[in-house]
Amino acid sequence: MKITGTFIDEISHDIPHQNWGRAEWDADFAHMKSIGIDTVIMIRSGYRKFITYPSTYLTKQFGCYAPSTDLVELFLQLADKHGMRFYFGLYDSGTYWDTGNLQPEIDTNRFVIDEVWQRYGHYTSFGGWYISTEISRRTKGAIEAFRTLGLQCKSVSNGLPTFISPWIDGKKAVLAASATLSKADAVSVNEHEREWSEIFEGIAGAVDAVAFQDGHIDYDELPAFFEVNKKMADRFGLQCWTNAESFDRDMPIKFLPIKFDKLRLKLEAAAKAGYDKAITFEFSHFMSPQSAYLQAGHLYNRYNEYLDTLI
């Protein structure tokens, strides 16, 4: 299973910034392309007051800080240049997702979607929307919000595809800022299937693909969960992608690049379950030859050797 997409982690929640300029991003898109990545997904256009593009609306509405670079423009220009498809990640106010009242989040993103499509919709590479909120089974109101947001995206952009990337509520589903690495009350495969079938049913037609994050369950749980995910996706007419995390969740340093064999196990499980596409979170920190984490460059080399064995 080849990785053909990657998130771009702007605005980052929990991965320290690399402080790249245009030259570094340009080189990184070339690195991505060289291993077959054709899709880049900007993980979110903003979080609270930090935003990726000089949004008139967000600045006025929330007092967001002016970014020194228009990253949306930069990424679209580079995606055009390198022949890649760009997905735009929606804004996250950081306020409403935990409250159960998601209407303000939906309303805000209606403005963001309009503004962004008007400003950047003409780029050839503008290829889809990423509904950026990461939920799991217990996020109240998520179905309705995902459905509405997905339809808003599609209606403004002549039906460009949308996707989400939720997490499985597994044993490793702990906060990045906590010291622990695992928890006891993990979801079972059956619960996962029951709860997510309901969600899939509710979002079908508004969301085209679901890319579950693959790092919250243990390696020997991958086959069972992946099989169920694919079955649900097929049943409700969604594409089933995997979000192959290229960072290691098992280590006290949160987070550095993953050990190659762990990534391989996850990709092999996705291939075996017949998944449609593999994307990763994310190339630039964890798999890039120019990452500040030098382990990433070695992972890039190991991954390339692995690609050679697939041919």
Add this chain to the structure above:
Amino acid sequence: MKITGTFIDEISHDIPHQNWGRAEWDADFAHMKSIGIDTVIMIRSGYRKFITYPSTYLTKQFGCYAPSTDLVELFLQLADKHGMRFYFGLYDSGTYWDTGNLQPEIDTNRFVIDEVWQRYGHYTSFGGWYISTEISRRTKGAIEAFRTLGLQCKSVSNGLPTFISPWIDGKKAVLAASATLSKADAVSVNEHEREWSEIFEGIAGAVDAVAFQDGHIDYDELPAFFEVNKKMADRFGLQCWTNAESFDRDMPIKFLPIKFDKLRLKLEAAAKAGYDKAITFEFSHFMSPQSAYLQAGHLYNRYNEYLDTLI
């Protein structure tokens, strides 16, 4: 607002050591100089049994370990060579600051100050003293201790300048070794002003500048706190510096280089408040092209581009 000073993090509390020798430090002073840094501050001359110079007094009194390099001599020689001003950070026994009885700390530093001035006072670059203890509003006995220590420094060195770098007791004022990133009982601007006015009044004349660490409050709180800091400094005749932290407090890895736009926001807030000088904690790990954290080199480049826009 240009950064014109940096701490040198020896002896480090919580930032892993880079194991540099003379060659690396020499190169780093040149890097500092190239972006306009004219002031280096050795953050402390010792902490508990680890010391930066072969102190006869501290070795005898506390059984301190002999350092393999005399870092005070090294830094003074390099400051001389590169035409920079060196501030000497006082010794911290690690014992008394939490007890409310600071007399032993004062007594110890009387010997340290004498010893250091006698041994190193002839260096051209020996330009001031840093009263190294980091306090916030609730440190008992701090006023008297700061006053006495400042006067001791001045009396022995013909009035060389002194400064302190306390922290604002804001929402991000949590221990580096804790897993959390923020706390609930943050200080308000009004409390901050009331409590620090009392401290400023008590230390005026003995301490010449106060460089509050800028990383414990949120970005949108900067203007209010900075305005009050400047007002208090003016009122009591102190210089108002900012200690612009170049590491990121919002990430699970404690600590890696800060995202450039965050540093920019903090520097712009200091400029707007009319601050007198900006120093950083600290160049060598977080902004240097030769830092072990490669993000630092990129921050250096982004900062240089920013300097170009200021001209």
Add this chain to the structure above:
Amino acid sequence: MKITGTFIDEISHDIPHQNWGRAEWDADFAHMKSIGIDTVIMIRSGYRKFITYPSTYLTKQFGCYAPSTDLVELFLQLADKHGMRFYFGLYDSGTYWDTGNLQPEIDTNRFVIDEVWQRYGHYTSFGGWYISTEISRRTKGAIEAFRTLGLQCKSVSNGLPTFISPWIDGKKAVLAASATLSKADAVSVNEHEREWSEIFEGIAGAVDAVAFQDGHIDYDELPAFFEVNKKMADRFGLQCWTNAESFDRDMPIKFLPIKFDKLRLKLEAAAKAGYDKAITFEFSHFMSPQSAYLQAGHLYNRYNEYLDTLI
């Protein structure tokens, strides 16, 4: 005291993987050799389902994952090439050591030892066995398990040497995944001596050397503990090695390379106590010029300068 051995951290518990291939490992063995390392110890052959070599037995018994590289073969080939001695670290199921019933662990390793010796025993560099479980004073059943495992290793391999590397239950004996750096209920030197004398007596004849990890006690406690360790080792006819940890236990980032002077203090304490050999955990992450942690390369340089002063 010169470091002449190093662990190789495969399979890692808590240090993020560097993703090296054969070329990087070959270069690293050369770097090790250049500072006088003649012994490499693979820290464990497997942990739970991750294993270092394609074990027929472990795969069948526990469903272990097939590794993409046979690391045991790789390390033995490189040890042969560079003229070094290789110690094989036993398998750790991750299941029994906390239960007090260690018989399954012993039984499993009987098969592993046989399989490994049959498959790899012909390599010139196969020079010993590392009983990989890290225990401290309170591990129930450890004496009998160590004794049996040691004898199993010896009987199959014509008496090749065995060693263990336990930890002192000192103030820094906290879990890597905890946020804290120290604890209150540390062992005293007397308790340590009483409890470990009993263990040493029980394992004498089956275990040839004990290499206590040197990082769980404070620097000024090193002389007292090291003296007792050496006394016990002499009394029961064991070799006394030190496991000089080259990572820093005092920092919030768990773990990066240690400050050179800290390593030096520990090595000097071991020399003073008359220790027989110094090994380190571990060269490749924390002391290697090609480590992803660039501080390691500087530590390598500082250590080399230190070696020059020893001659």
